[in-house]
Amino acid sequence: QSTEDVDAPETLQPRPPVVTIMGHVDHGKTSLLDALRGTDVATGEAGGITQHIGAYQVTVKDGSKITFLDTPGHEAFSEMRARGANITDIVVLVVAADDGLRPQTIEAINHTKAAGVPMIVAINKIDKPEAKPQKVREELLQHEVIVEDMGGDVQDVEVSALKKTNLDALIEKIQLQAELLELRANPDRDAEGTVVEAKLDKGRGPVATILVGRGTLRVGDVFVVGAESGKVRALIDDKGRNVKEAGPSTPVEVLGISGVPGAGDPLTVVENEARAREVAAYRAGVIQQKRTTAAPA
Numbered sequence: 593q594s595t596e597d598v599d600a601p602e603t604l605q606p607r608p609p610v611v612t613i614m615g616h617v618d619h620g621k622t623s624l625l626d627a628l629r630g631t632d633v634a635t636g637e638a639g640g641i642t643q644h645i646g647a648y649q650v651t652v653k654d655g656s657k658i659t660f661l662d663t664p665g666h667e668a669f670s671e672m673r674a675r676g677a678n679i680t681d682i683v684v685l686v687v688a689a690d691d692g693l694r695p696q697t698i699e700a701i702n703h704t705k706a707a708g709v710p711m712i713v714a715i716n717k718i719d720k721p722e723a724k725p726q727k728v729r730e731e732l733l734q735h736e737v738i739v740e741d742m743g744g745d746v747q748d749v750e751v752s753a754l755k756k757t758n759l760d761a762l763i764e765k766i767q768l769q770a771e772l773l774e775l776r777a778n779p780d781r782d783a784e785g786t787v788v789e790a791k792l793d794k795g796r797g798p799v800a801t802i803l804v805g806r807g808t809l810r811v812g813d814v815f816v817v818g819a820e821s822g823k824v825r826a827l828i829d830d831k832g833r834n835v836k837e838a839g840p841s842t843p844v845e846v847l848g849i850s851g852v853p854g855a856g857d858p859l860t861v862v863e864n865e866a867r868a869r870e871v872a873a874y875r876a877g878v879i880q881q882k883r884t885t886a887a888p889a
């Protein structure tokens with residue numbers, strides 16, 4: 593991003609935080625995501641229909657929004673980081689209270705620290721009789737993650753994804769952390785976003801879930817995404833509804849792409865189709881060149 597491309601401070605408006613849940617396998621990432629999704633007050637209006645698009649937005653009781661990414665395994669997280677598309681504002685580290693820190697927990701801690709992303713620890717499975725939350729805090733300390741109880745500044749919360757215990761407290765901590773980050777973006781400009789996931793859909797053709805970073809993406813917009821280009825034919829939100837536009841921190845499915853882009857690819861709205869093809873061709877060339885240079889001699 594070049595310096596003249598920075599949005600003027602007066603154009604910036606608050607945007608929802610983008611949260612990634614990480615942790616060791618079986619510690620409850622999926623359960624927690626599902627439980628948090630269940631707290632969405634907007635889902636009722638949509639008739640409770642939800643679909644998997646790799647990211648979703650929850651509207652909490654006070655009307656504010658939180659976006660959760662539900663794809664990144666650790667590999668995807670480090671890949672996105674390597675490509676400069678660090679779209680996560682906050683990491684929620686899930687640690688099962690009956691199991692403690694495990695290799696993937698430590699990996700997640702390292703990734704999060706390397707990315708400079710603030711972390712909130714969710715000590716999960718607190719409903720289990722063998723849960724030892726204090727032991728988790730001590731183990732975290734050994735990895736220099738110092739929770740408030742231990743005199744540090746990392747927020748932690750005991751939850752049960754299964755029994756839906758203390759989810760409100762977790763949401764509050766996410767909101768508190770988000771406030772500290774003062775997350776802002778200019779919604780009144782051509783959109784820029786990042787591919788969260790993409791696939792070739794039998795009926796619909798190439799489909800990509802885009803997390804809008806800044807600006808507002810609209811039906812009819814002409815864009816470049818990775819080495820592909822297109823014109824937005826339809827936008828579908830995480831509740832399966834057709835929408836006309838998507839602003840900062842909003843995940844949407846985009847239809848009308850020439851091919852399937854890669855996860856982490858940037859999407860940029862451009863002025864017209866000729867320009868889109870030109871940029872896409874240039875990017876394809878760069879990608880081709882990178883592949884050639886990267887190939888072993």
Ligand code: GDP
Nearest residue numbers: 616617618619620621622623716717752753754
């Ligand atoms: P993931 O691999 O991190 O996504 O973990 P899952 O969400 O698939 O959970 C792994 C297992 O732990 C499943 O059998 C869940 O039902 C169980 N589980 C998840 N959260 C809790 C919890 O809070 N309490 C209990 N008792 N079990 C849980």
